[in-house]
Amino acid sequence: MSIAENLAQIAENNDIILENMQAVYDSGAALYTDWWSKYQHSDYGYEYRFAGYGWYDETFKPTEDMKPPSCMGMFYMFDYANKGKNHDLVSMLDSLGITLSFERAANMHSVFTLARISHLGEIRQSGTSWYNTFYTPYLETIDRWVVDEADTYSGTFTNATALANLTVEGEIGNSISFVSSPLTLESATSVLYALKNYYEDESNKYTKTITFSTATTALLEDAGTIFEVEYSGSTMPVSWDTYVYYMGWNC
Amino acid sequence: MAFTWTNKTDDVDIVLASDINSIGQEVANISSQLDGLDSTLATIAIKQSEIISVQNSLIGGESA
Numbered sequence: 640m641s642i643a644e645n646l647a648q649i650a651e652n653n654d655i656i657l658e659n660m661q662a663v664y665d666s667g668a669a670l671y672t673d674w675w676s677k678y679q680h681s682d683y684g685y686e687y688r689f690a691g692y693g694w695y696d697e698t699f700k701p702t703e704d705m706k707p708p709s710c711m712g713m714f715y716m717f718d719y720a721n722k723g724k725n726h727d728l729v730s731m732l733d734s735l736g737i738t739l740s741f742e743r744a745a746n747m748h749s750v751f752t753l754a755r756i757s758h759l760g761e762i763r764q765s766g767t768s769w770y771n772t773f774y775t776p777y778l779e780t781i782d783r784w785v786v787d788e789a790d791t792y793s794g795t796f797t798n799a800t801a802l803a804n805l806t807v808e809g810e811i812g813n814s815i816s817f818v819s820s821p822l823t824l825e826s827a828t829s830v831l832y833a834l835k836n837y838y839e840d841e842s843n844k845y846t847k848t849i850t851f852s853t854a855t856t857a858l859l860e861d862a863g864t865i866f867e868v869e870y871s872g873s874t875m876p877v878s879w880d881t882y883v884y885y886m887g888w889n890c
Numbered sequence: 891m892a893f894t895w896t897n898k899t900d901d902v903d904i905v906l907a908s909d910i911n912s913i914g915q916e917v918a919n920i921s922s923q924l925d926g927l928d929s930t931l932a933t934i935a936i937k938q939s940e941i942i943s944v945q946n947s948l949i950g951g952e953s954a
Binding site for chain 1: 924927928932934939948
C-alpha cells in the first residue's frame with residue numbers, strides 16, 4: 640500500500656481500537672464480578688474462604704454483602720505472611736461498601752485464628768461455639784461482641800495477646816478466659832457486667848470461671864470498689880472479685 | 891587577458907553537473923526514507939490489527 644493508504648488504514652484502525660476500549664473494560668469488569676460472585680456462593684459457604692497468605696487488603700475485594708451460613712476458618716491466617724501492616728477489617732469492608740454478618744453461621748470455629756487483623760467491628764452470634772475464634776496475636780480491638788448465655792468459649796481468646804479493647808453485649812453464661820489479653824479496665828468492666836447472674840441458680844452457682852490476665856487483674860484491683868451489687872435491698876460498692884462472687888462465678 | 895566564453899561555459903557545466911548530482915543523491919535519500927516510512931506505517935497498521943484482534947477476543951467477538 641502507499642503511504643496515504645497506510646495512513647488511512649491506521650486512522651481507521653485507531654477508531655476501532657478506541658471504540659473497543661470501553662467494551663474491553665466492561666468485559667473485564669464482568670469477568671471480575673462473575674468470579675467474585677461464584678467465589679462468594681460456594682457450596683462450602685465461607686469456610687476457609689479468605690484463609691492463607693494470599694489474602695490481604697489488595698486481594699480481599701468481595702463485591703457482595705456476606706452473611707455466611709458456615710464460616711469455620713473464614714479468615715484463618717489471613718495475610719499471615721504479612722504485607723507490611725495489620726489489617727482493619729472495619730475499614731476494608733467500609734471501603735468496599737459491603738457488610739459482614741455472622742448471625743446465620745452454624746458456629747464460629749477458628750474464624751480469625753492467626754489472622755493478621757487488628758480491628759473487628761460488630762461480631763454477633765448466638766447459641767454458638769466460639770472455639771479458637773479470636774486466636775490471634777494481632778487483634779487489638781473488637782468494637783462490639785454480641786453473645787448469648789448459651790454460647791461456649793474454648794480457646795476463644797487464647798493467644799489474643801494484643802487484645803485490649805472489647806465491648807461485650809448480651810450475656811456470658813459459660814466459663815471464659817482472657818488470660819493472654821491486656822484488656823483495659825473499661826473492657827474488663829464490660830466483660831464483668833455481661834456475666835450471667837447465677838447467684839440464685841443452685842445448679843450453676845460457682846460452676847463457671849472468669850479469668851483475666853495478670854495485667855488486667857492489676858487494673859481491676861487498682862480500681863477498687865467500682866462495681867455495684869444489690870444486697871438486702873440496697874446497692875453496695877464492691878471490688879471486682881466480690882462482684883464476681885455475687886454473680887455466682889469463680890475467678 | 892582575453893575573455894574566453896568556452897572556458898566559462900565549461901565551468902558552468904561543471905557546477906551544474908555537481909549540483910544535479912547532489913540533487914540526485916538527495917532524491918535517492920528521500921526515496922529511501924519514504925520507503926522506510928511506508929514500511930513503518932504498514933507495520934503499525936499490522937500491529938493495530940493484532941491489537942484489535944486481542945481486543946475482540948477479550949470482548950468475546952470475532953477476531954479482526
